[in-house]
Amino acid sequence: MSITIKDVAKKAGVAPSTVSRVISDSSTISEETKKKVRKVMDELGYHLNLNARILVQKSSQTIGIVMKNSTSASLLNPVFPEFLNGISDYCSKQDFSICLTSGASEEEIFQDTVKIVRGKKVDGMIVMYSKKDDKVVPYLLESGIPFVVIGKPAYETNRIMYVDNDNVLAAKEATDYLLSLGHKRIGFISGDPRFEVSKSRFNGYRESLNENNIDMKGGYVKNFLIDQSEQGKQVVRELMSLPVPPTALLVTDDSHALFVLLVLREMKLKVPEDVSVLAFNNTVMSKLASPPLTSVNIQTYHLGNEAARGLIDLIKHPDMVKKSVIIPTTIEERESCLAYTEKNEPD
Structure with a gap:
């Protein structure tokens, strides 16, 4: 015999309507009552009949x-x-x-x-x-x-x-961080530029350089699709083979940054001794990279x-006002960034 809402209500000492509101997590029911009713549901082995609920509510859940x-x-x-x-x-x-x-x-x-x-x-x-x-x-x-x-x-x-x-602010702060380490030649590598996140992070990079009176060199801005490895290799090689190459790279996600590390290693360039790399997203890959990547934690x-x-x-609540939520970011410092010295400055 299946357990019903009435059975739960009787044992918990509440009305069946209260049990229903607990199931829907109504804000009108106190946390104390919710805990009591849910405990009884567990004890009795009560489970929602989702198919019946969907038919009644005309909802797929x-x-x-x-x-x-x-x-x-x-x-x-x-x-x-x-x-x-x-x-x-x-x-x-x-x-x-x-x-x-x-x-x-x-x-x-x-x-x-x-x-x-x-x-x-x-x-x-x-x-x-x-x-x-x-x-x-x-x-x-x-x-x-x-x-x-x-x-x-x-x-x-x-x-x-x-x-x-706030991806503009996050990229501005990341660029400011590299500038604070003494880097003035900072390259920017992104994925597909059609996505708003790539545009916003580029805008933050540009804003930081402008505020610090540093000319943004066109040759320092690159992008490639992560599934096009030959294009990616060409982009990194072109960037680092410039007569005056960047001393730091701001890369808009960890996946691209890992690929960049691979190409730099093939070019016999050391990170962070020859070039610093700062990425975004702070995924598990950033911690497992060699060296571990300094990365912007987007939560x-x-x-x-x-x-x-x-x-x-x-x-x-279909009539509620549409809202936006902005999640703050932080820079997680690891081993891929180093203060700039003039030892590699071209003559």
Whole structure:
């Protein structure tokens, strides 16, 4: 015989309606009462009949996640599992499941997003990126489904809820850090420049140089796609083979920074003795790199957690004001940066 809400209410000494509100994590119920009711639920072995709940509420109790790249590429990027961990932790507490988009190209990911939304498989979507000329966000706006973007939207920010870092400030502080070590020739390497995060971090780099009256050399600014290794090798070699090469490199994510370390090693250049490297995202890769990377901690878990929190709030309260959440960043100092000396200054 299955345990019902009435059984839980009787043993806990509360009304069945109170048990229902505890299950939905209502703010009208005290934490003390919630703990008492949940303890009784555990003791009796009460489990939600999710299928019945979905039919009654006309809700899938599922959140869709639109990935930046194909499934295989996303899972190889160490920042994605950290985002996913933050999202899934909050969803689990709210009895929501997650559903990932699939597809090997931007168009396939978009078509899968359309299929998920039209099939009413999810109650809302989290878009893991922000990019100009993207088809996903305009479609979600048009469809009316609740969604949250991780990253500052490229447009219509007043209509879109988003969670982000202040990437301009973070890159400015990272560049200021390299300047404080005596570096004046600082190169900048990013991934796909179409993404807003790349643009914002470049703007912060440029802002720091301008404020310190340092000319930004065009040849010092490069980008390459992480899955195009030959292009990446060429970019790093061109940069470090300049007549006056940079003494420090600001790289916009740990994955690109690890690749840069590999090419520098092939060129017989030592980090940080010959060139300092400062990265972003502070993933586990930054700690395991050789040498360990100084990296900007963007608090990936909290970005994902806040995105899930905001979306579920929006699902439960569709008329709420769209808000943005900015997560602070810090620089985690490790061994890839060193104070500049003039020993390698060209004659």
